[in-house]
Amino acid sequence: xxxxxxxxxxxxxxxxxxxxxxxxxxxxxxxxxxxxxxxxxxxxxxxxxxxxxxxxxxxxxxxxxxxxxxxxx
Numbered sequence: 001x002x003x004x005x006x007x008x009x010x011x012x013x014x015x016x017x018x019x020x021x022x023x024x025x026x027x028x029x030x031x032x033x034x035x036x037x038x039x040x041x042x043x044x045x046x047x048x049x050x051x052x053x054x055x056x057x058x059x060x061x062x063x064x065x066x067x068x069x070x071x072x073x
Contacts, residue, residue: 008045012053019046 008015022043026036 008049010049012050015046015049015053019043019050022046 010018022039025031026039026043031039
């Protein structure tokens, strides 16, 4: 399922995979300072997309859960 609301056209899982790749590149310490900064900036954006997706999904789960809970009168 694509995450159109994220604005980058990739699914949550694709964003997480890309983020993991960026982290590995940064951890290796082989990037130039400029390339490391670009990776870091992309990573920050991906974290934002993933956080937004998780928060939206959590709200949807809450709504579904509340709809299943009987209301007392």
